[in-house]
Amino acid sequence: MKNLFLQETNKIKKKKKLLEDKLKVKITIKNNEVSIEGESVDKYEASIVLEAVEFGFPVETSLLLKDPEFILTKMVIKDFTNRKDSSVVKGRLIGTHGKTKNTIEKISDCKIIIKDNEVGVIGHAEDIGYATTAIANLIKGSKQSNVYNYLERINKEKKKK
Known part of the structure; x- marks a missing residue:
């Protein structure tokens, strides 16, 4: 038990x-x-x-x-930024009407949940690293467009293999 x-x-x-x-x-x-x-x-x-x-x-x-190919990763927002107001960071991750979160989910093929000061990601072992890197970059202040470009570049490289 x-x-x-x-x-x-x-x-x-x-x-x-x-x-x-x-x-x-x-x-x-x-x-x-x-x-x-x-x-x-x-x-x-x-x-x-x-x-x-x-x-x-x-x-x-x-x-x-x-499935052993899928992984759950939890990221604590405070580990990536010194901002006291985590609602701004969560707003950046979610985006207008959830657009940023949905775009990251689509491009990385992972599922994302934002809860309190944590971000949970479920995805294939290969994809989860890309999604967590994208999320970490957003938390640190990167532009959404740069994060999307990063994920799309990774997707193109995966398709070539």
Whole structure:
């Protein structure tokens, strides 16, 4: 049995049956403690998926993490900037009507969630490095157009291979 202490268990409670079926584990939730029973590999995969669900990713997106080719990365905004007002930085990451975030997701083929002072990214192992570099550059103050150009250049290089 593996125990996790999660702050947000509501989404997990709502999708518990689906998660148990897909992850091949038994999930028990008491207050903020989540117990996982099953095979070792399944428990490990389940803990990563539940961490992503708690962070704010939809269950369907979080289940991508069952595939070892997909990775969850969390970035703390404060690690990349000294700005006291993180709402400005989050605004830069999201963009007008979510355009910047959506563009980065499309070009990098990753899923991004911005929560509090953290950015969560789920993506293929090859793509996640490019997405996190783009996000870090935006946090540091690079222009959106420069970040888009960087990602498009990387995409062209990947297509040539």
